[in-house]
Amino acid sequence: MLEPFAEAIAYMIGNPTTFLLIVFAVIWGITFGSVPGLTGIVGVALLIPFTFVFDPTEGLLLLGGVYVGSTFGGSISAILFNTPGSPEAACTALDGYPMAKRGQAGRALGIALSASAIGGIFGTVVLTLFAPPMARLALSFGPPEYFALAVLGITAISGIGGGSLLKGLTAGLLGLGVATIGLDPITGMQRYTFGNLGLLTGVSFVPAIIGMFALAEVLQRVSESHHTPESTTKVSTQLPTFRELLATRITLLRSSTVGAIIGALPGVGATTAAFISYSEAVRWSKHPEAFGTGIAEGIAAPEAANNSAVGGSMIPLLALGIPGSATTAVMLGGLTIHGIIPGPLLMQQNSQLVYSVFIGMMLANVLMLLFGLPAARYFALILRAPYALVGPAIVVLCMTGVYALNSNPFDVAVMLLMGATGFLLRRLQYPVASFIIGLVLGPIAELSLRQGLMIVDYSYWAFASRPITAVLLLASLASLVYGFYGQYRRHRARQTAVG
Amino acid sequence: MGKAIVNLAVAGFFFLGSIWLWCIADGFPTSPRYSQVDTDFWPKLVFGLMALTTGGQVISSILGLRAQLKAWNAGLATNTGMPSAQSVFISLRVIAMAILIMAYYFGFQYLGFSIATLLFLWLASFTVSFKMAAVKILFAPLFTLILVFIFTRVLALPLPRGVGVFYDISLLLY
Numbered sequence: 027m028l029e030p031f032a033e034a035i036a037y038m039i040g041n042p043t044t045f046l047l048i049v050f051a052v053i054w055g056i057t058f059g060s061v062p063g064l065t066g067i068v069g070v071a072l073l074i075p076f077t078f079v080f081d082p083t084e085g086l087l088l089l090g091g092v093y094v095g096s097t098f099g100g101s102i103s104a105i106l107f108n109t110p111g112s113p114e115a116a117c118t119a120l121d122g123y124p125m126a127k128r129g130q131a132g133r134a135l136g137i138a139l140s141a142s143a144i145g146g147i148f149g150t151v152v153l154t155l156f157a158p159p160m161a162r163l164a165l166s167f168g169p170p171e172y173f174a175l176a177v178l179g180i181t182a183i184s185g186i187g188g189g190s191l192l193k194g195l196t197a198g199l200l201g202l203g204v205a206t207i208g209l210d211p212i213t214g215m216q217r218y219t220f221g222n223l224g225l226l227t228g229v230s231f232v233p234a235i236i237g238m239f240a241l242a243e244v245l246q247r248v249s250e251s252h253h254t255p256e257s258t259t260k261v262s263t264q265l266p267t268f269r270e271l272l273a274t275r276i277t278l279l280r281s282s283t284v285g286a287i288i289g290a291l292p293g294v295g296a297t298t299a300a301f302i303s304y305s306e307a308v309r310w311s312k313h314p315e316a317f318g319t320g321i322a323e324g325i326a327a328p329e330a331a332n333n334s335a336v337g338g339s340m341i342p343l344l345a346l347g348i349p350g351s352a353t354t355a356v357m358l359g360g361l362t363i364h365g366i367i368p369g370p371l372l373m374q375q376n377s378q379l380v381y382s383v384f385i386g387m388m389l390a391n392v393l394m395l396l397f398g399l400p401a402a403r404y405f406a407l408i409l410r411a412p413y414a415l416v417g418p419a420i421v422v423l424c425m426t427g428v429y430a431l432n433s434n435p436f437d438v439a440v441m442l443l444m445g446a447t448g449f450l451l452r453r454l455q456y457p458v459a460s461f462i463i464g465l466v467l468g469p470i471a472e473l474s475l476r477q478g479l480m481i482v483d484y485s486y487w488a489f490a491s492r493p494i495t496a497v498l499l500l501a502s503l504a505s506l507v508y509g510f511y512g513q514y515r516r517h518r519a520r521q522t523a524v525g
Numbered sequence: 526m527g528k529a530i531v532n533l534a535v536a537g538f539f540f541l542g543s544i545w546l547w548c549i550a551d552g553f554p555t556s557p558r559y560s561q562v563d564t565d566f567w568p569k570l571v572f573g574l575m576a577l578t579t580g581g582q583v584i585s586s587i588l589g590l591r592a593q594l595k596a597w598n599a600g601l602a603t604n605t606g607m608p609s610a611q612s613v614f615i616s617l618r619v620i621a622m623a624i625l626i627m628a629y630y631f632g633f634q635y636l637g638f639s640i641a642t643l644l645f646l647w648l649a650s651f652t653v654s655f656k657m658a659a660v661k662i663l664f665a666p667l668f669t670l671i672l673v674f675i676f677t678r679v680l681a682l683p684l685p686r687g688v689g690v691f692y693d694i695s696l697l698l699y
Contacts, residue, residue, distance in 0.1 A: 072680065192582045196539060199575040203546065206568045213556045215564040218549065241626070248653060249619045414655030415664050418646050421626055425633060426642075426672060430682040435634055442630060446623070454535055468571075476562040484561045 030377035034385055037083065037378055047084055048091045048386055052393045055095020056401045060103050060111040062236050062420075062427045066096025067353050074360045082364040083379045087386040089357045090340070094390040096353075097296060097333050098142040098398055102405050105134045105325075109240035109420060114332040116235045117300040120459050121317060121324025123243075128320055135402040136265045137325045139395060141278060144271075145330030146391035148282035149289065149337025154384045158373065160338070161345035164290045169478035170489050172291070174498035176471035179302040179463060181506045190455070191510065191517075197456040201464020202471075204229055211473045224436035231297070233428045233441035234465060238458060240424045241445025244417045246452060265399070270322065277307050277323045278330050285331030289338020292348045296335035301466050303331030304459075309505045314512055318459060337387060344368050344380055529590045536582035543575040622652050637687025637695035642669045673698055 038044050051073075058069030069092045077085030100115030105122035118138060125134040152160065167175075180198065207218045208228025219225040271278070281303040288299035307327035308314045317324050342348040347369035349355035361368055366376065373380055408416060428441045451458055482488035490499055550568035625648055632641035646665035655661065676682045677699035686695035 068680075190582075190585075192578050192585065195578045196536075196575065196582060199543075199571055199578060200539070202571045203543075203568070203575060206571060210564045212562065213559055213564045215554050215556070217553060217564060217568060218546070245619060245622060248622045249615055412653075412655040412657075412660075414650045414653040414661065417653055418649035419668055421629070421649065422642050422646065422668070422672065425629065426638070426676060426684065429633070429685065430676060430680075433683050435630075435685075438630055438633070442626065445626075454532070472567040476559075476566060479562050480559070 030381045033378045034381035047088050048390050051088045051091025052095040052390050055092040056099035059096030059099020062109050065112045069096050070356045083382045086383050090387050091390040093353050101138040102402050108243040114296040117304045117328035121320050124320030132264050137322050138329045139398045140265050141326040141329035142333040143391050143395045145282045146333035149286045149334035150388045152286040153337040157341050157345045160290045160341045169474040170492050170495040172474035174495040176467045178498050178502045179305045179467045181502045193456045194460045198460035198464040201461040202468040205465050205468030233437045234444045236424050237441035237444030238448035242448030245449040274326045277326050281327045281330035282334040285334030286338040289335030290341040292342045296332040299335035300328035300332040303327045533586035536586050540579040540583050543572045547572040625649050637691045638684040
């Protein structure tokens with residue numbers, strides 16, 4: 027391992043342009059990640075034709091840098107405007123925006139940035155050291171394990187939302203229900219499409235989260251009688267102190283580990299990693315009711331996980347030739363253009379390229395710290411503009427971004443409907459986090475449950491007794507009971523305080 | 526009191542809605558090959574559970590409403606439940622913004638991106654209080670032009686051009 031690693035370092039030192047490419051890629055990625063609707067996938071896809079002029083290593087470094095930058099970029103608009111720039115950052119808005127509303131936008135951005143860098147570096151280290159064994163572990167995950175993993179994330183709904191437990195469950199089930207719209211993934215039959223062809227592919231996630239967060243936020247702001255407090259517009263991005271980082275070390279470590287493992291699972295990706303990691307942070311917290319009100323762990327958990335998942339998702343891509351996420355699927359296209367076929371042989375025959383990518387991604391995470399701070403600061407200047415201009419501009423950006431995804435007005439209609447739903451859910455105090463968790467994890471849970479049952483000949487016992495599945499399902503059950511108990515305890519405490 | 530009624534109405538709506546969606550799932554076409562995990566398997570599970578939780582919510586809302594009615598009859602309640610002039614104004618503002626967003630969605634397709642965006646930005650900026658009218662008027666065309674430039678020239682992403690004469694106008698820009 028050391029020899030190809032040394033070769034990769036020598037290559038990068040001998041080609042200073044690679045450094046410039048990574049700098050450009052990180053800035054490009056942060057920009058694309060921070061604009062709602064554009065996302066990192068668009069950023070990577072737009073650069074693929076330009077990689078022709080570079081050699082394969084430089085091309086891959088360029089795409090990898092964009093992936094790293096865009097994953098963090100989404101959190102900037104999520105924190106400042108409750109408008110996730112990319113799906114991976116949807117979870118960050120849940121605590122980042124409330125913290126920004128309290129006048130601590132700079133602190134929220136600093137936590138997101140440092141957690142992103144820590145998670146990203148952790149994911150890259152895992153990628154460098156354990157790519158082959160991690161790829162084998164990922165292959166041992168079958169449908170029952172995927173189902174158990176999704177259930178583990180979904181059961182966190184019981185702990186989210188300090189208000190009504192029933193409202194939290196209803197919102198979560200509503201998310202799961204919305205995820206059933208479209209063609210059945212197994213039989214191919216239509217479900218709840220009501221003859222509408224646009225619904226055949228289901229409710230797309232990007233329009234849904236943009237509507238649920240950004241549009242609902244604009245309506246919410248219009249419905250508020252008071253103006254934006256001065257404190258919200260004063261943003262001085264500050265990295266957390268060592269003591270603050272130390273206070274969130276367990277969350278950072280757990281989320282980075284969860285992110286690397288989930289990222290390595292083919293077809294799951296950084297968004298799921300962020301939500302499951304957030305769920306775990308809620309589950310293990312001594313104050314689960316504080317999540318959603320703007321706490322550091324609520325920002326650090328999804329940000330560490332989604333950036334760690336970037337490194338994780340490169341594992342199946344490079345070691346097995348299977349893309350771990352939508353962005354790595356686009357990158358796979360970029361690799362094949364250069365005649366590189368990812369897979370086990372790539373690690374042996376082209377180790378210099380592989381290790382250059384590892385080093386480049388590590389560098390990109392460090393550079394993110396350098397460029398993320400000014401990027402967030404400049405972005406925050408928008409907060410000083412009056413909301414009479416910013417609010418309508420956000421609506422226009424959301425509409426344009428969503429339309430540009432597939433040039434499909436139906437996606438915009440979905441966004442509008444989700445915006446209205448999000449606004450009403452908030453007004454009626456249904457936790458939006460539960461709805462989004464249901465929407466993200468629903469399709470994974472359904473497909474893997476049904477596929478798994480078919481594999482084990484419909485034996486529920488055989489399905490649940492596989493070792494990894496059993497451990498994950500038991501953990502889900504324990505956390506569900508604990509979540510209900512926690513809610514019950516808080517309800518009793520509130521009643522005692524009132525009485 | 527009004528809030529309790531709204532809670533009950535929403536819970537009731539979700540309860541009836543989940544039962545209706547469960548019944549729809551029951552009518553999905555069946556495929557003998559997947560009889561044990563058919564098309565209706567997951568939706569029935571989800572909406573069945575949702576009917577249970579929302580049923581619980583309906584019961585808890587009714588109990589809450591009854592307690593409030595008791596307090597009302599005993600003369601303990603102070604809230605008259607009448608909306609203030611300010612809340613009526615805010616509600617009208619939200620409705621106006623919602624109507625503008627819907628109009629923008631349709632205008633987007635028929636008038637084309639540039640004209641619809643320009644009109645939307647002008648009109649929507651007046652729903653939120655901000656005194657500098659000149660800034661409002663200048664911001665709309667500037668922002669529209671920047672977006673048109675970025676999406677069509679830099680990113681080469683398509684924007685709607687509208688129909689008829691509006692299509693021709695859009696062609697002048699992109």
